[in-house]
Amino acid sequence: MKALKVLHSESSRGWGGQEIRTLKEMLALRERGHIVEVVCPQDAGIGIRSAELGFKVHHARMRGVGDMRSLMSVQALLRRRSFDVLNTHSGHDSLVAGAAARLVGTPLVVRTRHLALPITSLATYNWIPHRVIAVSQYVRRYLISAGVPADRVETIYDGIVKPANIAQSTLRAELGLGSDAVICCMVAIMRDKKGHEDLVSAAQPLMAGRPNLHIVMAGNGELFDKIKGVVDGLGLGRRIHLLGFRTDVPNVLRGCDLFVLPTHQEALGQSYIEAMAAGLPVIGTDVDGVPELIKHDVNGLLVPPKNPDALRAAIVQLIDNPELRIRLGEAGRRITEAKFGIDDMADETIDFYWRGVRRGEHHA
Known part of the structure; x- marks a missing residue:
């Protein structure tokens, strides 16, 4: 099976649970031989940490639906690198990078919903992505109640790296x-x-x-x-x-x-x-x-x-x-x-991506 080429987009500049999960997923997929890159603002926490870990990091502001400069920049990136998957994570990058991916025909566009908050734009779940990942069944049920078709949303729980045996905490x-x-x-x-x-x-x-x-x-x-x-x-x-x-x-x-x-x-x-x-x-x-x-x-x-x-x-x-x-x-x-192991999360994510890519190729 060939390696997947996955681009993650993140417009948030912060560093919290959402970004930590995304980076863990990136590391786990890279370990399995897949090509994983990220596009984010210059000062984004996930970009800084991804670069430290040897990932290729691309920069775009992704300030919202009117940010044509970022849209064109991400379009060019997607064309140049021929990604199989774009996985978006926040509202602005879902609009900008997601629209760019749809315009260039990226086989699979995914939105991950990390938060237990009311959604602000149904378009970033229904119109732009092909499929949606929810981080819990609670989030999945909420998205369905808000109008996202049930067959578009799948739950993939967070996975953690098994902690090393620490003989004595300091x-x-x-x-x-x-x-x-x-x-x-x-x-x-x-x-x-x-x-x-x-x-x-x-x-x-x-x-x-x-x-x-x-x-x-x-x-x-x-x-x-x-x-x-x-x-x-x-x-x-x-x-x-x-x-x-x-x-x-x-x-x-x-x-x-x-x-x-x-x-x-x-x-x-x-x-x-x-x-x-x-x-x-x-x-x-x-x-x-x-x-x-x-x-x-x-x-x-x-x-x-x-x-x-x-x-x-x-x-x-x-x-x-x-x-x-x-x-x-x-x-x-x-x-x-x-x-809740990292292997479970990685395997489920890869399976989710492949099913979506193949469905896209079948309908192309």
């Missing part, structure tokens, strides 16, 4: 904490709707009576200074540790006892998968695609969103019950090994 030494500390971890970009302040509110009343309890928050973002101000204002800077952006998330997770992400909105939740793979019991919120990952009292606990009291009760339940932590953590690890 986190506790870094923070000056001993083995008696109980560390609750949150890994998430610091932006609205992730629930950082909910976790601070839930933990604050526990701190005085539980001197060994510590919270670790890994991630940066637009709300970092605000969250730091809240933590410092409560005098909890020595108990709630803001680590900023980390490249060693498995090492951070391995040094913790439980994982919490009290998100208000989540298409699926890569951080939960990574925490489960590390053997941690997880506390999540009963929203959007999260229940597809976390089954209450099976591999974690689910609480209502925006509810610090319920979150606090779940944290206490896990702190006070080491046996429960072990049971939920082991179940989570088994689930990730069975269902």
Whole structure:
């Protein structure tokens, strides 16, 4: 079977779950012998990281439907490189790169929907792409309810690279904490709707009576200074540790006892998968695609969103019950090994692409 030539487009300049998933997919397909490239704005996070990893990166602003300069630039790129697949990821690149691909006759145009938010343009799901990938069944059901035909949308879950065996996490030494500390971890970009302040509110009343309890928050973002101000204002800077952006998330997770992400909105939740793979019991919120990952009292606990009291009760339940932590953590690890591996995501994506390319050739 010949190698696929795949071009990913991304107009977002940020670096979050969407871009991380796309880059993981690019790496996995390249390892399987396929040719994978990306087109994005000059300062886009995915372009910078892709270039560091040896991918060919092309640049276009892709500012929206009227950006004819970008449209013509991407058209020329698609013609020159003869890609089999264009996979778009955000609104502006779906309009610009997607339209360019349709104009030059790229065999398969795919839109991946990463977010659990209302869609702003049905055209970028119905008119421009041939097929749509949803990152969870929740997102797929939403797209169908919004008017995308069911036979155009397929769910492909996020997959993670199995974490290497870390003999000893360096986190506790870094923070000056001993083995008696109980560390609750949150890994998430610091932006609205992730629930950082909910976790601070839930933990604050526990701190005085539980001197060994510590919270670790890994991630940066637009709300970092605000969250730091809240933590410092409560005098909890020595108990709630803001680590900023980390490249060693498995090492951070391995040094913790439980994982919490009290998100208000989540298409699926890569951080939960990574925490489960590390053997941690997880506390999540009963929203959007999260229940597809976390089954209450099976591999974690689910609480209502925006509810610090319920979150606090779940944290206490896990702190006070080491046996429960072990049971939920082991179940989570088994689930990730069975269902959420990078190989599963890569194989399903390649199969999805080939089916679409062949259908396009058949109808050409």
